[in-house]
Amino acid sequence: MNYAIEVRGLWKTFVSGWPRRRRKEALKGVDLFVPEGAFWGILGPNGAGKTTLLSILSNLLTPEEGEVRVLGMDIRTHAMELCKRINLSSGHANFLWSMTVRENLVYYAMLYGLSGRRRQQRVEDLLYLFDLRDSAKVRFDELSTGMKQKLSLAKAFLNEPDLLLLDEPTVGLDPDVARRVRELIQNQHRERETTILMTTHNMREAETLCEQIAFIKDGTIMACGRPQDLKRNLRLGDTILITFHGTLPVPTIEHMPGVYSVQRTGSSCRILVDDHRERLLQILDLFSSKSVFIDDLRIQESDLEDVFIAFAR
């Protein structure tokens, strides 16, 4: 398998203060392997090291230790070549304040070596794609947060990157704009097969967009995998809430495969299972065979937020 990102034993320590030095270990031996064309997410609490990791991958920070290969190249020795093929968009983006949206895009297009008609066409395409045409002549400091974010994304697509790093791309956006931004990112990923590594605090966003999630805490990757696998590994499962009348065979249910626990309170019970889609039918069959009648049934699926909380604890 070809990897867009290969990180082995990555350490980064920040030293600040004078004359008394303070040291903060931001990354402690991180390993990460993201396949080409994948859409991965990095989740973790504040200060976990998400932005530090992305900054190292985009060559804004140098690590103390570890090997970092991006698109098959060592980031230390091929920095300039990599700069041409990667790009970064971050939440709360800032650009040159008195330049308009179009001027900002033209400026950054020039930095990526785009000239003449090619540059003009690329800028116009991105203005159209990110719905920025009406704001093209608006100065950056007069834009709304949503428009600033769209400009940040448009800028990130200027060089048609093979690897796109997104640092909380929808932070601070209202739900409608956030949804549209997510659609734009997803479309770009599908159409261009761009490898995307995204940090976010939004669990639903991560669950919707990302094929795999890496949980980072205190500078260490705690777990990595598909959202459903992470839930399974943590035994978070789904909860089936049943209100019934009749005699509930609690020990039998407890011994059924995939059932983690059963709690009975009066005429209701809470059954924790690994996956309700696989277990519900068997449970209903058991209820039926034991003549237990169901008055009400509800299912609570655990989501990535539960996984996040479990890891962050």
Add this chain to the structure above:
Amino acid sequence: MKMSLLLLRDEVTKAEAFVFKNWIMTRRNVFTLFEILFWPVVGFLSVGLLAEFAAVKQEMRAFILVGVISMGTIQVCQLDVAYVLLYDVWSKAVKHGFIAPVGMRHLFVGSWIVGMARGGAVFSMLMGASYLIFNFDFMVPGVGPLCLFLFGLFLSAATVGILVCILVLIFGNRAEVAAWSLVSLMLLVCGIYYPVTVLPKAVIVLAELIPLTYFLEYFRHFYGFEPIFSYVLVKGYSLAFSYLLLEVFLMKVALRRAKRRGLLLRLSE
């Protein structure tokens, strides 16, 4: 052949980006007018009028006016070179520039071109004003020496502007004060208003290390002031080019340090 043309176009486009940025930001910045018109003109008029009041001799007036006009030109030109980084620092957009595939040469050549345009405008304006108001003719040495002198001023400005950028990459935005203070320090040492011979010996040694000292000596000798140093033009250009090379190296070192310490991220927050 086609490959080298493509590479050349890539280089030109990237340097052009910084011309574009500085030009747009300059156009939209209300303080630009102050930088180009107000401070240089106020400095020029006040010093020129002081010379009138003190009834200094014509050649002394020439000495002072050459100094004050050079000062205004360098200040404006070096600011543009420093602005190439300071605009990003003030906009908190430093990281976007540094993740792009550009080198120091693009950064400084582009901003220096705008600096030379603005500095050239200040120089021309003050040159005309000195002729009209104080009857001082800058064209006495001829076009060639004038161009050599002006280019020397622009090179000196580039060395100061790049030094400001280096300091910003080491000390963060606290160092932006250097953009306005470094030239004032040069004013003291390089003989802007007085010959360097009036300085203490230790300071003369310092003056000898600054290219502007030699460029001023070179231009003033056309007005009857014998240079106290030999080979002034050679020394001025050699020093200026040496400093530029050294500064490009130091800038790379400062950038590596900033990446190690996370300064680029802090400047973007």
